Structure formats: C-alpha cells, structure tokens
Amino acid sequence: MFGRLLRTACGRNAVSCEAAQHDNNKGGRVKADKRAKLSFDSKAVYYPPDAASKSINAPMFLASSFQYDADIYQQVVDGERKAVNIYGRCGNPTEYQFEEQMTFIEDGDACLATASGMAAISVALFGLLKSGDHIVCDWTTYSSTHEMLDHRLTDYDIQTTFVDTADIDSVRAAIRDNTKVLYFETIANPSMKVAAMTPLVDLAHERDIIVICDNTFASPAVCRPLEYGVDLVVESASKFIGGHNDVIGGAITMRSDRLPGDFLEQIRWNTMVKWGSPLAPFNAWLLLRGIQTLAVRVDRQCQTAMKLAEHFEGHAKVSQVWYPGLASHAQHEIAREQMPSFGAMLTFDVGDAEAALRVVDSLELACFAASLGGVRTTTQIPATMAFLDIPEEERSQMGIAEGMVRVSTGLEDADDLIADFDAALARI
DSSP: OHHHHHHHHHTSTTOGGGGGTSOTTSSSSOOHHHHHTSOHHHHHHOOOOOTTTOOSSOOOOOOSOOOOOHHHHHHHHTTOOSSSOOOTTTOOHHHHHHHHHHHHHHTOSEEEEESSHHHHHHHHHHHHOOTTOEEEEESOSOHHHHHIIIIIGGGGTOEEEEEOTTOHHHHHHHOOTTEEEEEEESBOTTTOOBOOHHHHHHHHHHTTOEEEEEOTTTOTTTOOGGGGTOSEEEEETTTTTTOSSOOOOEEEEEOOSSSOTTHHHHHIIIIIHHHTOOOOHHHHHHHHHHHHTHHHHHHHHHHHHHHHHHHHHTOTTOSEEEOTTSTTSTTHHHHHHHOSSOOSEEEEEOSSHHHHHHHHHHOSSSEEOSOOOSSSOEEEOGGGTTTTTSOHHHHHHHTOOTTEEEEEOOSSOHHHHHHHHHHHHTTO
C-alpha cells in the first residue's frame, strides 16, 4: 500500500519522500514499511529529509509554472499527470508532500488536498455522484454541508434523505435503489453525537454504498475512520491539523476496495482542477508543520475539554453539557470503543440566546470567534452563527438549541479557563 503511495509521490519531482526509496541501508531515514508501522505520534512528526538539500523541514515551492523540456513535454502529451509538474492548479510538490503525510497519519492509501474543508466535501461528492443519485446523511452536520445537500445539490437532481445515524433502522429505511453515498460526521457539529461506524459501514457496503465521514471535529489524532471501513474521509485541515487559526485547507483521504485505486487522482483532474480548488503551496507547508505538533496539541486539548465538561456539568447556570467523554453522553460507550480520547470540542446550554451571548461576550481568556481547533480556546453560538441560515425547524431536528455555546478548547491552563468561564457565567 505505502510502497505504491511512495512511488506516486516520489515521481513528482522534488517531493522529499524520494529519499525513502534510495539508499535504504543508510541511517538517518525510516524505510517505508517501518514508517507505516510507527505510532501515530511518530508518524505525525516524521517525514524523510528533502532529497536535494537534506533539510529535515519540507521545502516550499512557491511556483505556479514549471519549465518543460522536450522529454517533459512528451510525457505530458502521452498523458502523464504525476511524474511531471504541469501547472500550479494541477498540483505542486509541497501540496503532494502534505497529501503523503495525511495518507500516513490517516492510515490511508491516497489523499487529495483541496483549498478548504468545504472544497474537500464538494469535490468528493461531485466526483462520485451524477444526476438522479441519492444520499443518506445524518441530520446533524456542519451547516454549510447541510445547506449544500439540502439546497444546492437538488439543482442537479441529487436528493438527500436526512436521518439520525445513531438509529441504524432509520438509516436502513432511508436507503433507496439509487442511494450512492452514506454521509456522517465522526463527532457531529455541534451536538457532539458520535456515530457507531462499524454497523453503518456494514449496512452501506451490503448495498454497495460509498461511506464518507467528516472527521474534522475529531481529527486523525482522536479517530481514524478508515480503520473502521469508511471509504473516504474528509477533513477541514484548517482546524486541528493546521492548529493555529492561520491557514485554510482541506483533504480527502481514501482506503477503499469499492473505488478505483486511482479514484482521487481521477477526481483531481475531472473535478478539483476544473473547479479551481487546489491547496495553495504556502498553505500546504503550514499544514505540514501543523501535523508535526498535532498529537501533542490535541492530547492537551482533550484533557482540558474533559475538565471543562466535568466542571460545566456541575454548574448551576448550565442546564446540559454535550461531550463524548462524559458518562451522561448518549453515545459515551460508542465513543470509548472508537476513540482513545474524546476530542477537544464540547457544547453546553445556558437556556436562551440572550444568556448565551452574554456568556461568550464576557469571556476574556477564551475568545468569541468562528472556527475551531486552534491553540486559543474559541466559543460560538451555533444557532445564530454557523447555523443561522438553517430554518428553526431543521435546527430543532438537529438538536441545536438557542442557548447552546460551543467550545473549542485550546492550550491555555485548564484552571484559568474554568475561572474565565465561571466569571462569564456569573453574569447571567
């Protein structure tokens, strides 16, 4: 598996993994087969030194155009798309190295980088579907995902049935003869619902349905859905993978017997390139750097999330807390089976929209902002921010209440954060 990946990536000129193929008897680099068996922490930190410079940090190729010679030209004419650099929208060596690193940490066969998380979702779906196809999707997904499925894909006669994927019978009942995709999130935004992946995958594959899972809220440090048989994993790499709120990017990672081995390369060319949604080289470089600290960041963030969740659960001003690590969480046992830790995201309810706004606007150490997964703790009000354009009836179906506050825990001291939230909660 990884040998094929390395051949593909290393053929793309200056990708640094070239060093892993040559001089395998020399020290200073990890062989491909051994690299595949490393622990997650080591996989995240390690990639081979650059073949040309021996730099242990990946070089950045800020190029949109690459010079051809007669041989390169002939390869392009002959249909080669991997061994040569054609044009920046078609791919870039820095982007390819990010894809390789994502493939290793997701335990996949291949990866396609995109300009954003929504680009990853869109490219995956439009790469798979055609007019007349049908999707079964969980009610609770990221708002832009829901809106695209419920409003935009219908323009192309692609229909979606929304169900509670925690109820396998509801999923089974929703499947039609033309169902092509089952879609859900590892940890749902913002309800923190956890999908039991094995029964969903088994049901879908019995009907020859492709399973797509959005792993953004968990990140590969918490859960790797490909290990449960999911066919395609989409990530907003802007979040935990980047980890510093300074980059936008996305990724589709694959390990599937139901899709062609070159499926991601096919949709690179027939969908992503045509839509103009490649990952920029500088963003790819930032994401490569982010991966190297992913394990240690998320480990600390998960510890803090648990402390906050336990504190909020006993707080007089909080009516409910949603965090998979709490025994009170509806899918706590499922989360224990699928995740070594429970993620860095949690949601709590303070009763109504006015109280929620007062809490987040009173925070000093934690910040009131969009997005998640960074080193700063961020909060938002899902009902009137990310899900503002979703009709109230649908928000209710998703389990999104007006008084919900969503928290993405950062790297601050947990006790300092508790004090900050307590002061804010005291104002309601």
